[in-house]
Amino acid sequence: MNYAEQLQESMEEFKNFADNLKKGVENLASADEIKLGQTEKELVYEDGKRKLYRYKARADKVCPVPTLIVYAMVNRYTMLDLQPNRSMIRNLLDQGQDVYLIDWGYADRMDRYLTMDDLINGFMDDCIAHICQQHQLDAINLLGVCQGGTFSTIYAALHPEKVQNLITMVAPIDFETDDSLLFVWSKQMDVDLMIDAYGVVPGDLMNQSYQMLQPLTLTVQKYVNMVDLMADADKLADFLRMESWIFDSPDQPGEVLRQNAKDLFKENKLVKGEFELGGQKVDLKNISMPVLCIYADYDTLVPPISSKKLLEYVGTKDKQELSFPVGHVGMFVSGKTQATLAPRIAEWVSQRV
Amino acid sequence: MQDFFKQQADWLKTWQDQQEKLTKQYANWGEELTQGFQGATRQKMPTNFEELLKTQQDLFEQFSNFGATLQKNIQQAWGDKLPTDLLKQFNFTLLQEFYKSWLGNMKFPGGLQNPFMAGQNWADPSSFLNNFMQTEHPFFSTFSNRNLHEEMQKLFGILQGSAFGGGDLYSQLFTTYQGFFNQLTNTAGQQGFDKLLEGFNNWKEQMDNYLLAPQVGINRETSQDCSKAISLSLDYMQAFANMSKLLEETARKAGNRFQAKLVERSLNNEPPIKFSDFCSLWTQENEAVFLDVFGSKEFATTQGEFAAAGLRLKIQLNSLAEKVLDQTPIALKRDVDLAAKEIMQLKRDLRKSRKQQEQLAAEAKAAQDAVAASEQRFEKLEAALTKVQDLTEKAEQSGKAPTTRRTKSAEKAPTKRATSAKSPKTTSRTKKPAGTPAE
Incomplete structure (x- = not known):
């Protein structure tokens, strides 16, 4: 390519860039409010900020055993229901699952002393009791996502009689690995100081450490790329929805974070059989129900090895792993993954109810 | 709101017209320049060169204005619809830096260096990256001196406005202390930090002579608290300097790698012609170096110490502020925490009873x-x-x-x-x- 052609190409690109920006600003000005989590649901139980929702069935034949989804506290559950064509929840409903979901809400200063025990043996247990009572069942299916997967695993080990099937998705279980920068950094962070200084640790601070995992891609390149899609109103709306989710990070109750950081990230007590909750030791061997462990091959937040190690420690013989060639967030937004994820879960569950 | 959108549309139309005009003009000058080179000796300066430069400069200014206005308008149009932290990310001023660099790196025929924005192009990528990581990148700016500095300013406001004993001594102390942190904001490089730390240490020793001298009455405890805050500040400055040096070194390595890649691509006749290619290359090459360092034990330890030093200082400053406010009827964080603890226990008891x-x-x-x-x-x-x-x-x-x-x-x-x-x-x-x- 000679100089004149190079210049021509550059100028052409610059003109397109300018055109995209212009259309993008018009699209931004006329776009509607960004809405996430639009699948129809009903509030069925609550305790202060924490709520239990039941989603409206979307299939004629519904699974007799409901599934409770437990999401992480560090982000909002809306990732599972970002928009109608990117919704794991909607897909599960279409597959005939009866879906319940825990919304942890937004912690504030009054949650300074909230503990993992309050959340797992408290609210989670109350929700499960409520669902069991409503359906006249002794046990239900539990689907834990990310940190919610860790919570669900702990719950299943403590109350195996109340869990019919356990599904974990991109859940950190074994924290020994150095495959994630978060795992490496957290071992050197003085979490006690952080909690003494903040009480309730700002969600933004947590979020910023996630951005550090790809410091320039997530803070610069992403917004350069945004210009290319700004001209397309739908793509721009998708982008903004995702951004809204990313920056919607609830603050973290100090005591929950303390136990999470010290007992799990630093001392890896769960797989060592040393983790305690409410005065009880959590023994993963108690997990006697069927387990499905789902993880993402290119997960930089929760390395695959951390998730799939669960299967080495559980007591059940009916255990299976399922992986997808995506990253942590890609698990929920990749069209290809979404097309197969919910059907695979539904199929696995239906064989065990 | 309708007026606002009309204003936007008018502004965009004018901008686009002007942009098209300039782009065409620029392309024409470029073609003429190329023809001039082909017909003349390679080193001869074409007659229209100054005009080309002017057009290039106009283009850049046009682009810069666009970035700034776009940022302002997005803030205005979306301020009430999107989270504040998301809006902060729409940093279009960064785009103009890239654009400037991209234009600056374009090769002219005959090996002639593009004289556009002489001395201001991507000459020092490390300083840009270092500055970006410390002041623009949200994680570092949270712990950075800027953020802490704001907190201290608030604290000084409280302390100076209170009935804090000690009169002039404390007033002078706060002013000098604040001055050191102002300097920290603008310090870079090993020598700069060493000098600042030496100055702060000398001042700390002088202050300790006053603060830790035998005293009686209410000032004794306050003096000791202030002395502790100064000691923790010194630790923090040291940790900040260590973190800065590591980032600066990483930014330099990253910049070198990027420039080497640019040269390599040019030699292979594959220069990043497009703006988007240029940005991708920049991100890819720089990030590879950063991630390599971020994954090291050295970085994890330095970051841990930096965060810990900042948190210790924050705790001490909070405690100082609470001591002052203790004399007022204002509810303090610890009061709220105490209430929260009791309420939480009552909730647990209630649940147990239920x-x-x-x-x-x-x-x-x-x-x-x-x-x-x-x-x-x-x-x-x-x-x-x-x-x-x-x-x-x-x-x-x-x-x-x-x-x-x-x-x-x-x-x-x-x-x-x-x-x-x-x-x-x-x-x-x-x-x-x-x-x-x-x-």
Whole structure:
């Protein structure tokens, strides 16, 4: 390519860039409010900020055993229901699952002393009791996502009689690995100081450490790329929805974070059989129900090895792993993954109810 | 709001017209320049060169203005719809830096260096990256001196406005202290930090002579608290300097790698012609170096120490502020925490009571069910007994019943009757509310 052609190409690109920006600003000005989590649901139980929702069935034949989804506290559950064509929840409903979901809400200063025990043996247990009572069942299916997967695993080990099937998705279980920068950094962070200084640790601070995992891609390149899609109103709306989710990070109750950081990230007590909750030791061997462990091959937040190690420690013989060639967030937004994820879960569950 | 959108549309139209005009003009000048080179000796400066430069400069300014106005407009249009932290990310001023660099890196024929924005192009990528990581990148800016500096300014405001004993000494202390942190914001490089730390250390020693001198009364505790804050500040400055040096070094390595890649691509006749390619290359090459360092034990430790030093100082400053506010009727964080702790414990107790109540209710229900079942059984037995008695009586009357059987029935009947007669009374007592007189 000679100089004149190079210049021509550059100028052409610059003109397109300018055109995209212009259309993008018009699209931004006329776009509607960004809405996430639009699948129809009903509030069925609550305790202060924490709520239990039941989603409206979307299939004629519904699974007799409901599934409770437990999401992480560090982000909002809306990732599972970002928009109608990117919704794991909607897909599960279409597959005939009866879906319940825990919304942890937004912690504030009054949650300074909230503990993992309050959340797992408290609210989670109350929700499960409520669902069991409503359906006249002794046990239900539990689907834990990310940190919610860790919570669900702990719950299943403590109350195996109340869990019919356990599904974990991109859940950190074994924290020994150095495959994630978060795992490496957290071992050197003085979490006690952080909690003494903040009480309730700002969600933004947590979020910023996630951005550090790809410091320039997530803070610069992403917004350069945004210009290319700004001209397309739908793509721009998708982008903004995702951004809204990313920056919607609830603050973290100090005591929950303390136990999470010290007992799990630093001392890896769960797989060592040393983790305690409410005065009880959590023994993963108690997990006697069927387990499905789902993880993402290119997960930089929760390395695959951390998730799939669960299967080495559980007591059940009916255990299976399922992986997808995506990253942590890609698990929920990749069209290809979404097309197969919910059907695979539904199929696995239906064989065990 | 409608006016705002109309204003936007007008502004965009003008901008685009101007942009197209300039772009065409620039392309024309470029073509002429190329022709000039082809027809003349390679080193000869074409006659239209100054005009080309001017157009290039105009283009850049046009682009810069666009970035700034776009940022302002997005803020205005979306300020109430998107989270603040998301809006902060729309940093279009960064784009102009890229654009400047991209134009600056374009190669002219004949090996002539593009003189656009001479001395201002991507000459020092490390300083840009270092500055970006420390001041623009959200994680570092959270712990950075800028952020802490703002907090300290607030604290100084509180302390100076309070009835804090010590008069001029504290006033001078705060002013000088603040000055050091102002300097920290603008310090870079090993020598700069060493000099600043040395200056701060000398000042700290002088201050300790005053603050830690034997004192009596309320000032004694305050002086010790201030001295501790100064010591923690020194630790923080040291940790900040260590972190800065590591980032600066990483940024330099990253910048070198990027420039080497640019040269390599040019030599292979594959220069990043497009702006988007240029940005991708920049991100890819720089990030590879950053991630390599971020994954090291050295970085994790330095970052941990940096965060810890900042948090220790924050705790001490919070404690100083709380001591001052303690004398006022304002509720402090620790008061809220105390209340939160009690409320949380009450909630736990309430939940425990509720669970116990549920269990008792379940047990009571089970007992009630058992009583009801017993009653039913008694009623059935009673009915059966009555039937037997009736039959016996009928048999007696008819004189057909055998003597032995009649005797047995006659012996047992009164006992059974007595028992069954008591049952309903017992049941009715249990069912009645407390305080109801027994029948």
